[in-house]
Amino acid sequence: MAALLEIAEPGQSQVKEACVSAAVGIDLGTTNSLVAFVGPDPASGAGKPLALPVDEGSTLLPSVVSYRADGPPIVGREARRRAADAARDTIASVKRFMGRSSADPETKRLSPYRFAEGESGTVRFEVAGRTVTPVEVSAEILRTLKTRAEERLGTPVRQAVITVPAYFDDAQRQATKEAGRLAGLEVLRLLNEPTAAALAYGLDKRSEGTFAVYDLGGGTFDISILKLVEGLFEVKAVGGDSALGGDDFDRAVAEVLLAEMGRERDPRLVRQAIDAARAAKEALTARDSVEVEIAGFHRTLTRAELEAAMRPLIERTGPASRRALKDAGVEGKLDGVILVGGSTRVPAVRAYVRELFGLPPLADIDPDEVVALGAAVQADLLTAEKPQHDVLLLDVAPLSLGLETMGGLVEKLILRNTTIPTSATQEFTTFADGQTGMDIHVVQGERELVADSRSLARFRLSGIPALPAGLARVAVTFQVDADGILSVTAKEQLTGISQSITVKPSHGLTDEEIERMLLASLEHAEDDMAARLLIDARIEAQRILRAAEHQLESNGDLLDAEERAPIEQAMQSLRAAMESSDHRPIKDAIERLDHDSAEFAKRVMDRGIERALKGHTAAEFETGEMSEHAKKAYRALKDE
Amino acid sequence: MQPPAAGNAPDKFAVLGLPRGFELEARQLDERFRTLSRKLHPDRFARATARERRFSLEQTTLLNDAYRTLQDPARRAEHLLELRGVRPLSDTAMPEEFLEEAMADREKLLEAKMEGGKDGVEQLSAGIRKKRDAALKEIASVLRDASPQPAALSRVSELLARLRYYARYLDEAMGRAPEL
Amino acid sequence: MTEPTVHITPKAARKMKELVAARPHANPESGVRLGIKGGGCSGLSYVIEFCDRPRAKDKVLEPEGARVYVDPKSLLYLNGTTLDYVDTFQQKGFQFQNPQQRSECGCGQSFSI
Structure with a gap:
């Protein structure tokens, strides 16, 4: 559909670079984040997703944000280097805090950080003299990916498919979407990571059949069972543990090392031990032993010792995997197991997967990149006029959704592994004479008791006509959209009074907080104005150069050599101007090229x-x- | 809040464009589901107007629900009864003798589990699976009839309640308790 | 023989009239210029802007009492195009529907024929 235009002032109609905005796929990971793109851009090879180099030449941007008292936060490798010296101001693995409340035991377990108390129970870090939420920290990572992708692609990036662990609950999904919005991205879709991996994999290998995707990342474990038939990717079941990953391996190994050292622990020492553990883990994928050094403490660590420390954690992936296979109803009928996530590089993990599924795992696509590549394909599917592939993803709700009923019991309306979008309606009646209001408490999880479930939202339907108990009937409808996000409507059947909400997590951010964060991010954008102008100018320059090259190629015969020379010269000086760190010379060179090519354009x-x-x-x-x-x-x- | 009453539902066979009936070929059902998903799914309407997107969401929701219902023989039978205006029987409205039989079954299962022998549990499960298959067969034979007698329909409704019980029993026997 | 022209829906015409009237320096000739311009990622790009002084060769349209100007070159490209005004809960704005258009880029501002 054609977009909508507004009437411009005379002579002000602009042919803006706006029209070539790109949609990307983003893997917002615990340890590393990536951005990928499916080009119509010939440079990237049309039709194939490509991960973009974003940090010191690497496609991996460490998901580390370091805050400073003076100046904008630093993201990526440079931030990671600062971590040892500014442990408390440098947030790593922020994904593990997404959508969690400050009261969550998982939160306390995790941190060298300073926490501040928030009104709504959201986690807040105290960093460099201010407080930030996990959503803001994640937005910082997303913003960095966006900006660097723009520089790389030479086009603005406005839309993205962002991946989340399949096992993320509603609160964690909402938080991720919020972070995208805060970073100035339209989030086209939240895509489950294993599904994204299967998409990249299935397209690349043109496979058909039933596959398990075993995704062990830095902080989350996901297992998905998918069926691939004629371009249709049907997720049959998902499972996992949203608090288990490579970080835990590092911590377990660090624990062993720290215990041996027997020194008093401080955040700096703990950080160093964790870094040493991670380095040792990485080195031991290729070797049998490695030297470890932490603040003067030396030790040789063998692969056997490493595996002994990790084994109990690796085995925690077993029950969830078996349950997913059962849920999918495909026990023993798998055609392959796809490995995703950096932690699947660990030999002990691969051995365990082989043992668990009785199949040698597939890992021919880089397990670090495969999720971002799949997300890029989905972004292309959702935005391109003619997508590069004719495929469709059918995903499921990872966790059951229900309501609290009398006695603190959960009445499930939508069961886990139901294909989404989906909805369910349940009628409830009043239990007291003359009851005029009803409290609706929405919960998520597999347990029977509300106390054991995750509370998503509470709201009250009032204005029910006063009737004897059992006569007034309230229909509660759950709708889960294609992002896996829930909205709830309650309607009194006699009067038609209804209340509806998109579920905001009980411990999530208030609207005021989101407002404040949006404002803060605008201020931040102003601080960055010069950098922004420079990027815009470079993008504009690339666009114009590309258009000029194209025109010279297809209509070059309209010019004689004498006419052509100044245009080529202007192009040359524009290319040179792009190296400048100031936007003005670029703008000037653009204007010159515009001027010198006006006759040609005519x-x-x-x-x-x-x-x-x-x-x-x-x-x-x-x-x-x-x-x-x-x-x-x-x-x-x-x-x- | 209190438990629900039954509502009236649209014809889920019609949603998938299939004739109403208990006998259903799994392959045909899958095929219809895939074809319609390709046509209706929200991903296909990401660039469309808000109205079309809403329509796509509603239609896909209906489609997914219909597919889920028709895939499972017990739910399919339940839906056929529903279409004929027969309400599902609640578990507590079952005949006395059945409830007694169920209690006895469960006690035996518990005992077998306490003894710890896998064989005992497996033997009991096999017995229940046999009963389940017989019930499904009987349901099929009633529903094959174009216009079954009301008495036959309430028998199906009772058999469906039995199926629910058998399913719970088998879950329990396999130790498939609800987990975190 | 029909003149090449641009169709303007009554809704679009009314909206244009309203917007022109609301401008501070409107004169009796003030209206809206429709056109096309080189550039943009798909090659050509739609122009819709206020116009207080029409040019000699402009084609003048007067749907519903609004004044709309199109220069002859643009008219070639825009012939048969319908200009509509969309006003929904989600979005509002003018929209070109051009039967000659072969492809369009994401923003809807650029096209090629």
Whole structure:
């Protein structure tokens, strides 16, 4: 559908770079984040997703944000280098805090950080003299990916598919979406990570059949069972543990090392031990032993010792995997197991997967990149006029959704592994005479008791007519959309009074907080204005150069050598100007190229009209009219 | 809040464009589901107007629900009864003798579990699976009839309640308790 | 024989009239200029802007009492195009529907024929 335009002031109509905005796929990971893109851009090879280099030449941007008292936060490798010296101001693995409340035991377990108390129970870090939420920290990572992708692609990036662990609950999904919005991205879709991986995998290998995706990342474990038939990716079951990953391996190993050292622990020492553990884990994927050094403490660590420390954690992936296989009803009928996530590089993990599924795992696509690549494919599917692939993803709700009923019991309305979008309606009646209100408490999880479930939202339906108990009937409808996000409507059947909400997590951010964060991010954007202008100018320059190259190639015959030279010269100086760190010389060079190519542009357009006229002549045979007018109009033009 | 009453539902066979009936070929059902998903799914309407997107969401929701219902023989039978205006029988409205039989079954299962022998549990499960298959067969034979007698329909409704019980029993026997 | 023209829906015409009237320096000739311009990622781009002084060769349209100007060159490209005004809960704005258009980029501002 054509977009909508507004009337501009005279002469102010702009042909803006706006029209070439790109949609990307983003893997917002616990340890590393990536951005990928499916090009119409010939440079990337049309149709194939490509992960973009975003940090010191690497496609992996460490998900680390370091805050400073003076100046904007630093993201990526540079932030990671600061971590040892500014442990409390440098947030790593923020994904593990997404959508969690400050009261969550998981939160306390995790941290060298300072926490501040928030009104709504959201986690808040105290960093460099201010407080930030996990959503803001994640937005910082997303913003960095967005900006670096823009520089790389030479086009603005406004839309993204962002991946989340399949096992993320509603609160964690909402928080991720919020972070995207805060980073100035339209979140086209939240895509489950294993599904994204299967998408990249299935397309690449043109496989069909039933596959398990075993995704062990830095902080989350996901298992998904999918069926691939004729371009349809049907998720049959998902499961996992949203608090288990490579970070835990590192911590377990660090624990062993720290215990041996027997020194008093401080955040700096703990950080160093964790870093040493991670380095040792990585080194031991290829070797049998490695030297470890932490603040003067030396030790040789063998692979066997490492595996002994990790084994109990690796085994925790077993029950969830078996349950997913059962839920999918495909026990023993798998065609393959796909490995995703950096932690699946660990030999002990691979051995365990083989043992668990009785199949050698597949890992021929880089397990670090495969999720981002799949997300890019989905972004292309959702935005391109002619997507590069004819595929469709059918995903499921990872956790059951229900309501609290009498006695603190959960009445499940939507069961886990139900294909989404889905909805369910349940009627409830009043239990007291003259009852005029009903409290609705929405919960998520597999347990029978509300106390053991995750509370998503509470709201109250009031204005129920006063009737004897059991006569007033309230229909509660759950709708889960294609992002896996829930909205709830309650409707009293007699009066039609209804209340509806998109579920906001009970411990999530208040609207005021989101407002404040949006404002803060705008201020931040202003601080960055110079950098922004520079990027915009470079993008504009690339666009114009590309257009000019294209025109010279296809309409170069309209120019003689003498006319061509100044245009090529102006292009050359624009290329040179792009190296500048100031936007003004670039703008000047753009203007010069515009000026020097004006005559050429006019000839190209006239040629376009001539061609259009020929088209009309053909139409003349059918209608007998068109071309007369076209010719008349053309003659009028010639006279101009 | 209190438990629900039954509502009236649209024809889920019609949603998938299939004739009403208990006998259903799984392959045909899957095929219809895939074809319709390709046509209706929200991903296909990401660039469309708000109205079309809403329509796509509603239609896909209906489609997914219909597919889920028709895939499972017990739910399919339940839906057929519902279409004929027969309400599902609640578990507590079952005949006395059945409830007694169920209690006895469960006690035996508990005992077998306490003894710890896998064979005992497996033997008991096999017995229940046999009963389940017989019930499904009987349901099929009643529903094959174009216009079954009301008495036959209430028998199906009772059999469906039995199926629910058998399913719970088998879950328990396999130790498939609800987990975190 | 029909003149090449641009169709303007009554809704679009009324909206244009309203917007023109609301401008501070409107004169009796003030209206809206429709056109096309080179550039943009798909090659050509739609122009819709206020116009206080029409040019000699402009085609003048007067739907529903609004004044709309199209220069002859643009008219070639825009012939048969319908200009509509969309006003929904989600979005509002003018929309070109051009039967000659072959492809369009994401923003809807650029097209090629």
